[in-house]
Amino acid sequence: MTTEAVDSEDDQPPRHPRKNETGRNVTNHNLTTTEDTPIYGKSWLRGVMEPFSCQPLLDRFTHLLVKTGALEDFSRASTPLDKISYCLEAEMTYGADIKVKIRKEIDQLLEALYQKCTEHVKSESLALEAKTKGSKAYLKKKDLEALKAYTECLCLAPANSTIIPLAYANRSAVLYQMAKYEECLQDMERAEKTGYPAAIFHKLLTRRCSCYLNMQNKEKIQLSLEHCRRHICKVPIEAREKFKKSVEDLEQKALGILAGSKNVPSSYSDVDCPALFNGENNTVKYMSSSLEMRVSYELGRHVIANQKISKGSVVFAERPYAAILLPEYLYTHCQTCFSPVSNPIPCCECRDVVYCSELCQSQGQAFHQYECGILHILSSVGIAHLAVRIILVTGWKLHCDIRNESLKGRVAGVGDSGVYNGRNLSDGYRAVYHLLPHFDNCLPEDQLQYCIAAIILAIAILDKTSFLKHNEDMQKDSAPLDIPHLASAIMRHIAQLVSNAHAVTQITTDSKSAGSMIQHVAQARIASAIYPTASLMNHSCKPNIINSFYKDKLVIRTIEDVENGNHISNCYGPHYCRQTREERQQSLRQQYFFKCRCEPCVNPEYIRKEAAWSGFHCEACDGVATWTGDKKSTFGIIEEEGVLLCLQCHRLGRPYQHFIETCRLVIALQEQAEEDLLKGDKSSAITGLRKAIACGSKVYLAENEYFVSLQDTLARCLGEAGDYEGCCQELRKCLQVTESRFGAESIELGHELLKYSDALALALAGNKRHEDLLSKVRRRVDEIFTLNYGPHWKKYMGTELKN
Numbered sequence: 001m002t003t004e005a006v007d008s009e010d011d012q013p014p015r016h017p018r019k020n021e022t023g024r025n026v027t028n029h030n031l032t033t034t035e036d037t038p039i040y041g042k043s044w045l046r047g048v049m050e051p052f053s054c055q056p057l058l059d060r061f062t063h064l065l066v067k068t069g070a071l072e073d074f075s076r077a078s079t080p081l082d083k084i085s086y087c088l089e090a091e092m093t094y095g096a097d098i099k100v101k102i103r104k105e106i107d108q109l110l111e112a113l114y115q116k117c118t119e120h121v122k123s124e125s126l127a128l129e130a131k132t133k134g135s136k137a138y139l140k141k142k143d144l145e146a147l148k149a150y151t152e153c154l155c156l157a158p159a160n161s162t163i164i165p166l167a168y169a170n171r172s173a174v175l176y177q178m179a180k181y182e183e184c185l186q187d188m189e190r191a192e193k194t195g196y197p198a199a200i201f202h203k204l205l206t207r208r209c210s211c212y213l214n215m216q217n218k219e220k221i222q223l224s225l226e227h228c229r230r231h232i233c234k235v236p237i238e239a240r241e242k243f244k245k246s247v248e249d250l251e252q253k254a255l256g257i258l259a260g261s262k263n264v265p266s267s268y269s270d271v272d273c274p275a276l277f278n279g280e281n282n283t284v285k286y287m288s289s290s291l292e293m294r295v296s297y298e299l300g301r302h303v304i305a306n307q308k309i310s311k312g313s314v315v316f317a318e319r320p321y322a323a324i325l326l327p328e329y330l331y332t333h334c335q336t337c338f339s340p341v342s343n344p345i346p347c348c349e350c351r352d353v354v355y356c357s358e359l360c361q362s363q364g365q366a367f368h369q370y371e372c373g374i375l376h377i378l379s380s381v382g383i384a385h386l387a388v389r390i391i392l393v394t395g396w397k398l399h400c401d402i403r404n405e406s407l408k409g410r411v412a413g414v415g416d417s418g419v420y421n422g423r424n425l426s427d428g429y430r431a432v433y434h435l436l437p438h439f440d441n442c443l444p445e446d447q448l449q450y451c452i453a454a455i456i457l458a459i460a461i462l463d464k465t466s467f468l469k470h471n472e473d474m475q476k477d478s479a480p481l482d483i484p485h486l487a488s489a490i491m492r493h494i495a496q497l498v499s500n501a502h503a504v505t506q507i508t509t510d511s512k513s514a515g516s517m518i519q520h521v522a523q524a525r526i527a528s529a530i531y532p533t534a535s536l537m538n539h540s541c542k543p544n545i546i547n548s549f550y551k552d553k554l555v556i557r558t559i560e561d562v563e564n565g566n567h568i569s570n571c572y573g574p575h576y577c578r579q580t581r582e583e584r585q586q587s588l589r590q591q592y593f594f595k596c597r598c599e600p601c602v603n604p605e606y607i608r609k610e611a612a613w614s615g616f617h618c619e620a621c622d623g624v625a626t627w628t629g630d631k632k633s634t635f636g637i638i639e640e641e642g643v644l645l646c647l648q649c650h651r652l653g654r655p656y657q658h659f660i661e662t663c664r665l666v667i668a669l670q671e672q673a674e675e676d677l678l679k680g681d682k683s684s685a686i687t688g689l690r691k692a693i694a695c696g697s698k699v700y701l702a703e704n705e706y707f708v709s710l711q712d713t714l715a716r717c718l719g720e721a722g723d724y725e726g727c728c729q730e731l732r733k734c735l736q737v738t739e740s741r742f743g744a745e746s747i748e749l750g751h752e753l754l755k756y757s758d759a760l761a762l763a764l765a766g767n768k769r770h771e772d773l774l775s776k777v778r779r780r781v782d783e784i785f786t787l788n789y790g791p792h793w794k795k796y797m798g799t800e801l802k803n
Contacts, residue, residue, distance in 0.1 A: 058453065080439065117464070121373065130152040134167075147171065155351045165197070192204065209227075221257060276315070277290055283418055292306050311787075312557055318554045374460055399489055457487070527552070534547075539572040584596065584600075619651075621646060669688045673685040712731075738752045
């Protein structure tokens with residue numbers, strides 16, 4: 001390897017590292033909706049994962065089958081395999097003589113997608129462009145831009161390219177400037193392993209020593225200094241004196257640290273995944289022994305506490321059987337464990353995925369060996385991608401073996417050993433296979449879309465991967481590995497996932513925080529996964545557990561004390577604090593095919609509470625009045641239709657004119673304030689919002705979502721204008737409503753308290769009396785976030801609360 005291709009950072013003047021800056025679940029029936037699998041944003045990796053969705057084709061076929069009456073023929077096919085076969089052979093005629101054959105149209109779609117496969121292979125020229133872009137950004141001290149460019153270079157560079165070690169070294173320089181020393185060390189090691197030029201290797205040695213100096217790791221400092229000294233004779237003569245001077249400078253800097261008594265091994269820390277309360281259950285893996293699985297005709301498989309369990313106990317801790325990253329996170333999160341990454345390792349063959357470590361890269365090969373280069377095709381069908389991932393992980397023979405097993409005399413999903421979801425692959429897949437698919441309960445239109453999606457995936461897998469070759473020797477006692485049988489297997493899992501897939505989330509700072517000193521946080525959905533043990537829980541609109549995630553591992557904690565014999569219930573999406581009873585029941589019927597009878601759905605006391613969230617003051621008795629009509633509004637009232645019904649005095653009728661005029665005025669003031677904000681006129685926006693709140697308090701209940709949003713917006717405006725005392729005052733009002741609605745330990749309250757702590761910290765500069773209150777609020781935020789998200793929530797936010 002020659003020195004002519006030396007990376008540009010080696011020719012740049014050294015820069016001093018900066019100190020760390022403290023910054024602060026429901027799947028839709030449509031297979032590729034933005035809710036389930038959002039369309040890719042504009043990728044920083046050029047030419048990769050361009051937006052594409054198969055949903056328009058699925059919708060077109062559905063429309064044609066309905067219009068031509070062929071949907072009835074499809075519905076008469078008795079088994080999933082028969083339905084698949086029908087779709088493969090169906091030809092529809094509409095109009096005078098227009099004929100449409102489903103299989104032909106699928107083939108044409110796939111042919112177009114196959115042609116795009118060339119866009120996902122490596123490119124030396126594009127990698128070089130990205131490297132140059134990174135070097136320019138580095139010189140301009142645009143570290144984030146440089147970091148992305150060098151990662152792009154690594155994703156684009158062909159295996160064994162001489163660019164790879166240089167890109168790793170360049171990225172290590174950027175990471176050093178960002179004070180990410182652990183990541184910097186990792187990239188330098190990768191540069192060395194991939195053939196970094198010997199003539200300039202001394203540059204890595206001095207950077208490595210500098211990392212250990214900043215990390216104050218005495219043992220590593222001594223070893224790296226010794227390595228530098230031994231290497232002096234190997235440095236090219238023209239660079240030797242400069243290197244010797246650099247080593248002497250490092251030795252001087254090390255004197256104070258080495259003389260000290262304290263050794264700080266690393267500034268980097270990870271959080272261990274918490275252990276299950278009372279140990280693991282012997283018969284249901286990944287579940288606490290304080291729980292047990294029971295089976296009844298009415299409830300099916302469900303989970304009961306067999307002892308008293310205290311609030312905050314970990315009762316499930318489960319890795320997914322299979323999981324997929326959403327496309328917009330393919331370059332920011334590890335493909336295998338979903339950790340956010342700043343210095344990822346790319347796939348050696350395609351541009352499409354990255355890993356956090358060599359271990360995850362090795363483990364990910366179990367499925368990525370088949371998906372490599374065709375991820376754009378698999379992702380085009382949304383949640384159906386996870387269905388095919390299950391088959392790829394399982395293998396064809398095991399799928400057929402589990403499918404053909406007799407259930408006689410045992411609980412579905414439990415093997416001969418009596419264990420549900422054991423550690424081996426067959427026990428895990430058995431648990432997945434016997435999750436309820438509800439396929440027969442689905443509308444024919446949905447069944448049709450599942451069939452077509454499964455066919456698209458089956459053809460792509462058999463056409464473009466080695467899955468058939470790897471499984472053909474194991475087909476002797478199995479069903480044929482052909483399009484109909486593979487599509488039928490995929491379709492079963494698609495139907496299961498509609499009811500059983502989990503949204504994998506991570507806490508993050510949301511877009512409202514941009515340009516604001518007051519932080520807004522949210523849960524971002526980054527992946528979809530299947531957790532067969534956690535899927536045993538039945539639904540309640542008021543669950544007694546909460547889900548959090550440690551990388552890809554689902555960790556479930558109790559959020560209240562649970563008595564012996566009580567059900568452990570999850571929320572499938574419709575939560576009583578977020579949706580009305582009518583909305584929840586409709587959602588559960590459409591997607592999960594049951595009528596919920598949990599406490600909020602049967603207890604009349606919850607009606608008033610739900611009504612207050614969109615409620616008004618009754619004009620007669622000042623009770624809770626709710627809007628009743630065919631239409632609803634975010635603003636709580638529709639002027640042309642509907643009436644107000646008071647739940648206290650039972651007055652029913654149209655609101656008085658002054659009531660409607662007040663609502664109009666409040667909305668007009670709010671809209672004008674938003675315009676003022678866009679113009680940067682905070683003073684006018686604050687004045688308008690204060691008037692809107694004063695007027696609105698006469699008609700809107702304090703719990704009304706729209707009215708609370710006005711107070712929250714006013715608080716944000718006051719904070720941005722520097723009136724932190726006023727901001728705190730408005731946030732306290734929001735806190736009272738939030739705690740009343742969601743509970744004293746709800747994550748919603750935690751989010752509001754986090755904003756409040758930011759505002760208090762800013763107000764503290766002008767008034768020290770807030771010091772004790774700030775400390776108390778931060779402790780409470782930590783308690784709530786740890787209960788809801790687990791102890792690793794700070795790591796994902798990239799920050800910690802100051803004491």
